[in-house]
Amino acid sequence: MKHVCLVCGYAYDPSKGDPIGGIPAGTPFEDLPEGWTCPECGAAKEMFEPEDSQGGAPT
Amino acid sequence: MSGRTSVVVGGGVAGIEAATAIRARDETARILVLTDEPWPYYSRIRIGEVVDGRSGPEGLFLRLDAWYDEQRIEMRRGARVEGIDPAGGELHVAGGERIPYDGLLLAVGARPFVPPFPGADLPAVTTLRRMDDALELRRRAGQGGRCVVVGGGLLGLELSASLAGAGMSVTVVEAAPWLLPRQVDAEGGAVLQGIMERRGVSFRLASGVEAVEPAEDGAVRVSVKGGERLPGDLVVVSAGVRPDTALARECGLAVDKGIRVDDGLRTSAPGIWAAGDCAEHRTGLYGFWSAGGDQGKAAGASLAGAPVAYAGSMRQTTLKITDVAVFSIGDLAAPFDREESFREGDVYRRVRMDAAGRVVGAVLIGSLDERKALVVSSMTGRPYRPA
Numbered sequence: 001m002k003h004v005c006l007v008c009g010y011a012y013d014p015s016k017g018d019p020i021g022g023i024p025a026g027t028p029f030e031d032l033p034e035g036w037t038c039p040e041c042g043a044a045k046e047m048f049e050p051e052d053s054q055g056g057a058p059t
Numbered sequence: 060m061s062g063r064t065s066v067v068v069g070g071g072v073a074g075i076e077a078a079t080a081i082r083a084r085d086e087t088a089r090i091l092v093l094t095d096e097p098w099p100y101y102s103r104i105r106i107g108e109v110v111d112g113r114s115g116p117e118g119l120f121l122r123l124d125a126w127y128d129e130q131r132i133e134m135r136r137g138a139r140v141e142g143i144d145p146a147g148g149e150l151h152v153a154g155g156e157r158i159p160y161d162g163l164l165l166a167v168g169a170r171p172f173v174p175p176f177p178g179a180d181l182p183a184v185t186t187l188r189r190m191d192d193a194l195e196l197r198r199r200a201g202q203g204g205r206c207v208v209v210g211g212g213l214l215g216l217e218l219s220a221s222l223a224g225a226g227m228s229v230t231v232v233e234a235a236p237w238l239l240p241r242q243v244d245a246e247g248g249a250v251l252q253g254i255m256e257r258r259g260v261s262f263r264l265a266s267g268v269e270a271v272e273p274a275e276d277g278a279v280r281v282s283v284k285g286g287e288r289l290p291g292d293l294v295v296v297s298a299g300v301r302p303d304t305a306l307a308r309e310c311g312l313a314v315d316k317g318i319r320v321d322d323g324l325r326t327s328a329p330g331i332w333a334a335g336d337c338a339e340h341r342t343g344l345y346g347f348w349s350a351g352g353d354q355g356k357a358a359g360a361s362l363a364g365a366p367v368a369y370a371g372s373m374r375q376t377t378l379k380i381t382d383v384a385v386f387s388i389g390d391l392a393a394p395f396d397r398e399e400s401f402r403e404g405d406v407y408r409r410v411r412m413d414a415a416g417r418v419v420g421a422v423l424i425g426s427l428d429e430r431k432a433l434v435v436s437s438m439t440g441r442p443y444r445p446a
Contacts (some may be wrong), residue, residue: 006430006434007349007375008104008348008349008352009348009349009352009353010352017195018122019098020120020122020123020200031237038100039102040072040104040120040121040348041083041102041104041105041348042105042108047430047431049431058067
């Protein structure tokens with residue numbers, strides 16, 4: 001499931017991983033290392049929420 | 060929609076999200092992104108890390124080189140657009156090249172605002188907006204010395220911490236009687252000031268720069284309200300940004316504070332869209348990262364022919380000064396029904412809610428434990444439930 005950064009809006013998509021951060025495609029959000037941070041704003045992993053639990057972010 | 064040429068001017072978050080959104084809906088379009096910066100897409104909100112040396116430019120890049128090829132997005136760096144011919148569907152690029160387009164998307168961003176005080180044009184007076192500015196500040200901060208930061212807003216404080224971290228002696232000159240007047244009340248401002256002072260940053264509040272005068276060896280003296288003259292080797296102005304509307308104005312697009320756009324992110328001219336810090340939607344100017352991304356995605360989809368109804372972005376800010384956390388959401392000046400506040404040492408919190416318990420404005424300093432609960436209430440309209 002996609003997870004969205006509450007600070008900057010970046011969406012972590014497991015099907016894409018985080019190539020810049022060295023996270024291979026297919027890595028579930030839960031398996032990201034604890035020190036992993038949002039590539040766009042540097043926020044910590046606990047600042048992410050599952051995409052569908054936000055009641056729909058404005059687009 | 061095949062064989063069209065879509066041109067995006069601007070290589071920041073709005074421009075790249077727009078190009079990505081166009082590609083997602085149009086397999087065959089030629090997509091060209093022009094940026095006048097020499098760098099690929101990077102995280103502008105993290106350039107403070109370059110100023111104090113926590114990162115080099117590459118550490119802020121947001122896409123691998125291969126991504127641009129996979130997406131078939133042609134990224135032209137160092138390309139400055141000098142004019143637009145909306146009737147002819149053509150861009151004029153510095154050097155004489157003309158680029159015809161079927162769809163044009165302006166994501167040209169904003170420029171730092173520098174108040175017109177005498178001496179504003181001296182070489183010691185600078186701003187921080189782009190990667191090259193950050194590298195130049197890094198170089199100058201490495202020489203040590205004294206820096207005067209004009210403006211104690213979010214970016215001014217973040218920058219002050221970076222410069223102090225890089226070894227400079229920093230004084231912030233701010234017009235308001237306390238720090239972050241738009242995000243924080245007086246008590247919150249005092250908490251923040253104490254934290255910053257212990258990090259070596261000094262403040263002149265309810266003040267303002269009257270003039271900057273040259274001194275010996277390229278140094279300056281900054282005259283502030285009340286007659287004090289602060290010695291400085293460097294003056295960084297952090298007094299907000301203004302949408303970059305020059306190109307849009309010259310080619311006759313409707314411009315108010317920013318380039319006017321409708322809910323489909325269309326400008327007043329057919330075939331031209333705008334997004335990000337340069338754009339002004341009916342919900343206002345935003346000037347921050349997540350809104351730039353939202354608008355870029357919406358504008359790109361709209362350009363590619365999808366129905367789009369952009370209704371605004373959420374207003375929230377997080378200030379990251381390494382170990383000082385500041386978060387603000389909503390509007391503390393808006394009407395509210397009740398509030399909750401908390402202060403203990405360097406931890407401060409104020410939450411204002413409407414009659415239904417929904418967050419209308421809130422600030423957190425020192426601890427971000429409540430951030431998720433505040434964001435969820437703001438986003439969903441559900442009552443605020445403390446974490």
